[in-house]
Amino acid sequence: MEQAIGNKRTLEVCFSPILYPYKLIDKDYVVIIVDVLRATSTICTALDNGAKAVIPVAKVEDLKQYQGNGYIIAGEREGLKLKEADLGNSPFNFTREKVEGKTIVITTTNGTQAVEIAKGADDIIIGSFLNLNAIGNWITEQDKNVIILCAGWKNKFNLEDTLFAGALVEYLSDSLNFHFNLSCDSAIAALDLWTIAKEDLLDYVEKTSHRHRLKKMILDDVIEYCFTPNVTQVIPAFKNGKFVDIAENKIYK
């Protein structure tokens, strides 16, 4: 399954979409987008439960054109379900019964905005703890530079996306056939924070600001699930305006 890769590639972490224009890598790269709470965890769950595709849109008004055409409309702002939407942004909404065979149109506060800005990449892949090793393995098979783009919270740094970035950096550094430069301080910091947090991940997450934001809105029922590694093998990749599972399409699996 795995191929030997000769070139040394660069692995970089962006802590916020607003830092993305200052990235080091400018060619021959894939972007891993991460919004652990909750957009990228939700997209992984939807595809794992048999959704055909997930179309990300940045603006609420972009949802209109899809309404009444057989799509499932999903979206939130500030963590709350939009009135225009069939579903909110909790991964628990995207059950097999609801999504199998369907195409979902989704807009979220942070996640879909990150997709917009990453459009110069060779591949845009959705990452979450749920598919950590699956995308780790996929990356090791590419001969590409890698940018892990944390969606953050309204352009601010957040810990939960950073922890995922650290977990992925660790997974890749353990991979013998993937040699990369860690010349990026963000990647070093993410790895070190992950090293502290992984000893008791949920306890660490307890102190983050977004955890408290969700708790306040009684949306924190998803925390444990969103921090569970490797519940799915999906590799959501952005193809022709949609996220489709390239693992399921036998490109990877």
Place this chain on the structure above:
Amino acid sequence: MEQAIGNKRTLEVCFSPILYPYKLIDKDYVVIIVDVLRATSTICTALDNGAKAVIPVAKVEDLKQYQGNGYIIAGEREGLKLKEADLGNSPFNFTREKVEGKTIVITTTNGTQAVEIAKGADDIIIGSFLNLNAIGNWITEQDKNVIILCAGWKNKFNLEDTLFAGALVEYLSDSLNFHFNLSCDSAIAALDLWTIAKEDLLDYVEKTSHRHRLKKMILDDVIEYCFTPNVTQVIPAFKNGKFVDIAENKIYK
């Protein structure tokens, strides 16, 4: 010396000037600017060695108006001394013999840009490991919210400024009369990274990208000095366009 403070204040860390517009705090705040390698370490050293004031300017062309008028002109771009300047940006250049009684005009890649964007604050203070406890004590005597603004490297996150932010957060959290909210994930991350790094600070710094950048240019002779805590009691504060030592002016000391 210390006064009891009743109100709970917010302590926030910005990892880059580009993240500053997304800060939480919008009133009643002081900004601590940090550019450990090397601008803020240099400003602390210059004032400690008797310089009267340090005028920060953002652009190289702004230096012209000061030339030939008794000022010491200092500046670098990309870590190298400008041809227009008398001194570069190494703190070792700013000896008592050279700077005592003089006003210095300085422009640097990252530090002076940070000063420009922080101008809405009640007070702008220069922070470095060299004056860590001095500004920690000064902050505990103010009844203000606090933003620690890391100058970063060309708007990118960097570890050395983050470590200083973490050290200052730790110092303040140890202070019994300064109660603050740590609702900011950046402050939590900075504190955790500092907790890892402080066990062997120079060894930790060895792996940062800027360390390697300076090494390449043989400008890394300042590293050990710039990470030495508490060699001076100066509190450089921005007053009427200049950084002056408010400790030396008996406002604090």
